Amino acid sequence: MRPNIAPQTESNYGRRPVNAQMTSVAFVAITLAATSLPDYRNQWYGRVHLKPVTDSSSANTAPVATKFADATSDYARQITARLMDLRAAAHECQMPWSRDSADALQSFLSFFPKPNRPIIVLTDTGNLAAVWESGRDSQIALQFLGHDIVQYTLLARPPGEQVRSSSNGRATPARIVKIISDMDLLDLLTA
């Protein structure tokens, strides 16, 4: 959509439109905040609801671009097929679809050499989510919000403990892997 900027006339020639100035200031402020603190938990921006970057062509069910190095592997084919199925479902049910989120999910999954195929679903806000589980006590649930942010809920029962522990919040994908490892749940991700 084109911004509502006044046309250049003799009286305002050379002045920067007010709308453009405000946009630049907001962009710089957000960038600084995000780079100075790597963990999004318990920060004000961790509580901000990130709306999906809705793909305006969500009606289009064209193939989903793969992010996998070996796009011909069974795993890559399964993931791509599932994403195409969800994209068709989004179209059918008139749900939003975030391309950012789909890209982030594929990038995360392609990071592991021998990954386990997760349950992949689409939320009502248009984000993709992946879930890995094992038995009653272990689960990894990740929702890819786009903008390099993942919302996680982890459930685990440490050996010898009676009570299951849980952890939830938001973090970057790299930080998520560290949190998963700290909770001894990496086995769920890889075969």
Next chain:
Amino acid sequence: MTLAPIMLPHHCLARFAKRAHTDTKADGSVVVSFAAFLWAKAAPDDHGLSVNWLDYFPGDKEARLGAVRSSMHMTPGSKDRLALLEIGQLTTHLYATAGLNVVPLCDPTGPNARYPYRNPSHAVISGLPDENYDSTRAQQAATLIAKDCVIEHVPARSPHA
């Protein structure tokens, strides 16, 4: 309007899970994910996660499921599911694991200008975190419901359809 709580721990609620909220495992079993239990307040009179009170209707389980399917006035796809939740297990578990006081409330709908059909079994689960304001807690609650509180799920479409 004050909604009456459903104080019947052994009664069941049915939550509609659309196809995009479910996935099929390699062994062929279907999973209803947490995405089906995320609640975001959509209107001022939206008091919670929309469900149907299965045991509002008389008869055996199949008859009650049939009545719920009919009351929903929807045309579900073959992959849409109804996830069944037992009230007592749901409220106890969410309080113990997440400190949430959730209460199922009767919320019969229509017919009115917004919703043309009457659904006497419609209910809501109130007390869940709103995804618009606290989405990490909303996801945690939804994950706990999907993992621990779904006693079974059945096709949303009638087997006779």
